Amino acid sequence: MTSYSFDGELILRGEPGFDDARVERIFNRRLPDRTPAAVLRVGSEQDVVAGVRLARERGWRVAVRSGGHSWAHWSVREDALVLDLGALRELGYDETTGIATASPAVQGGAELAPFLAARGRMFPGGHCPTVGIGGFLLQGGQGWNARGWGWAAEWVEAIDVVTADGELVHADAEHHDDLFWAARGSGPGFFGVVTRFHLRTRPHPRHLAHTVQVFALDEYDEVMTWLQQIHGTVADTVEIVAVTKTDPTISPDPILIVTGLALVDDAEEADRALAPYRTNPALGRALLHVDAEPTTFDKERATQLEDNPEGHRWVVDNAWLAGTPDEVVPAARRVYTTLPNDAAFTIWFSMAPLRELPDMAFSVQSEIYLASYVLWTDPAEDAQHRAWLDRAMADLEPVTVGQYLGDGDLAHRQLRFLSDDAWERLAKIRAERDPDALFVGYLAGPTGATNANHWH
Template sequence: MTSDLDASAFDGRIVLPGDADWEDARVGRVFNGRRPGRQPDAVLVAESVEDVQRGVRLAAAKGWTVAVRSGGHSWAAWSVRDGGLLIDLRALTDLAYDEDSHVVSAGPATKGGEVLSPYLEERGRFFHGGHCPTVGIGGFLLQGGQGWNQRGWGWAAESVVAVDVVTADGELVRADAHHNSDLYWAARGAGPAFPGIVVRFHLATRPLFGALAHTVHGYELDDFTEVMTWLYDTHHRVPDNVEIVAVSMPVPVPDGGERRLFLVTGLAFGDDEAHARDSLAAFNTSPALDRAVFVQDAAPSTLAQQREEQLRNNPEHWQYICDNAWIDGENTPAGVAAMVDGIRPLFTTNPTAHGFAIWMSNAPRRELEDMAFSLHTDAYVAAYTVYEDPAEYARNRAWVDEVFAHAEPVTAGQYLGDSDMTNRQLRFMAPDNWSKLQEIIAARDPEGRFHRHLAADPDTINVNHWQREEARA
């Protein structure tokens, strides 16, 4: 390192452009192999909370803006910004569990499935972290957190009881319902616009369930409309201990080989095996059951198996393009037909061999706590192209854009977790919550020390792009 920066001031390391490990420090921990060219001025690989405080103070002295990386799983690589200091929190992974309160404290770079979940399982507890086990809890919780059985247990951020935050002036504060409650409110949904750095989360845990059972039906893509229409009619009635996901993906088929099917899945978190199995009964009412390519009915499963499956389906460092939408138009028969038609191309036309699409039930929709996260509907969809050759970018980008344009008439907004606002901007928060967040940001970070949402049009963030002109007027 050649600069006026005092390396000995940190427990960790400052890495600068030109250093041998610059590229690794800049993007090495970004999950998506589609790396951005954006160049920070420096990366601080923090070793301690004090390092994070020193980093924020250094940035203030230098006039730098600060970006943050916890687990590196932002699809759009939000941690990599042009200019300023990237603070990499990779070392902040310590865990502590309090037997009396059942609260677990975890560093923001903790991997929710790979590390936190087994740690809690040993103690007979569970936290519904992200599905892919390597997702960091930092970015995941800040944007809401669509964890295991979110339809029944709520957004993962609703289980945050407190956060420890390094503020824009480098102070360390605790934020909960009674202290610094503005930061506590914002930490549950502000996503990349959070005006601070969370260095520790305090999370309410739940008792570990007794048994898991997994139903999977594999249908031909031609059956999509009939099966999806039935699922819209049925998902409200399935008990809320069942996660309901429909997926388009390539799978091994009984007659050999592998091909893309439309899978309808129910994962029941039961008190015991019988409870888990009984919770899945509604899946057997599918009108296309006799035409299914295969049916796995309430097979016993484990969290370890589920995590392995997620890792297999999400290979690290491949190229991903994804987008998503909250789908609306329920409660009328025409609405269901429009929704099924609107999302059909996501599931039936993916141009990449490993690409996939998901439909996730969020019904019956629950009232949310008062927190920044504030937009969801009864069902969520996301589609992903997954490929290795960067030359495929243009074709795959065109497909993602086209299928989500087709879904626009039934789109209410989107979830930050699968979004990329450099490509497409949609609403992700209720307007009043968005206004309140702007006030909190203005009060907590008046000099703009922290980067905010990475968006092509910063003036119309949280606006559906087809309503942009209206919003400007």
């Protein structure tokens, strides 16, 4: 057997510290029982190469952890070697090309965003500041203003990746283009370890302004029907979200909050971009109305952190919706108006009008993204929250076309997440690149991932 030495630390199952290493940095504390064979706290890029080779030699499969934020704990895999990339913290920017380089565990909002903002640049990272860019980018990446600026994966210029053969390669549109294609959308089905992302950046918007309209849930039907009728007409500089949550500073009961965040260069442009919000027929009954007021990313991110607290148990699910308002609004009534506790929230995120996607694995979307998040702390409540969410998502099936991997759990509910062509192409590339299935692939229960809506 080859002897391996690591810059980081290899902890085998049963050794002191293994229990912590198994689930460290995992956001969702409704932890699984799955027990990996070992965890390698990677200390360098070379450790990743050595780790992949070690796994092959020992007959272990390979799982990867970057930011630890996947809801379904995708990095905690039975009998696998977990490559924990948490200690790789590279962050760089080349001002001649506008390209940033970042390690996969770098947090998109808390680390990459301020680093780039100091240089007048921006990358459309995830909304919650602590999400790692690794898992986020591999599955598509619904960052700030994905509606107008596209999926974050579209901003990936190249990746450095350790293949199933244990080789470190640079993949982009011209080199190892199969890996480059697959890395932009296959998510936890990817069969390599990305050690570095090369990311295009854009100028930081000079002016951020938001419109916020808050309603009692009685207004749900009228407001959401109106929103679905107009969202495709709003300027593509505006991120459009409608969320139901509880905010005791506004009302003791859950409320519906419709927001438009304009990412523009001056107040006049923001005012024009947000004007369609003034056509909301229920506006006279708003509990609170903020119109095109200046805001900052720091403030927006602080709200995200409040809504997504650490140390909780979570169930999360999502659906891409399609249909007329008469079909969609009633189907979403339960998930919107019957939240099971004061911390739960449901979001409706506009992607309309749909932009054409480049050639990459990520390939299923629709004009409306809906995701629901339930969080609590007492394990005794697990079953009731799971049941509520399952029921609410079942109501949506008639208007559901698929799901986004980022808020999904294929082991619990299978939905379509790639086009049929992309699914076929991914299987072919995987068979060539990782014929021995060294990488764990999708965590999808005994049937494996089907890429089909389960009710079909």
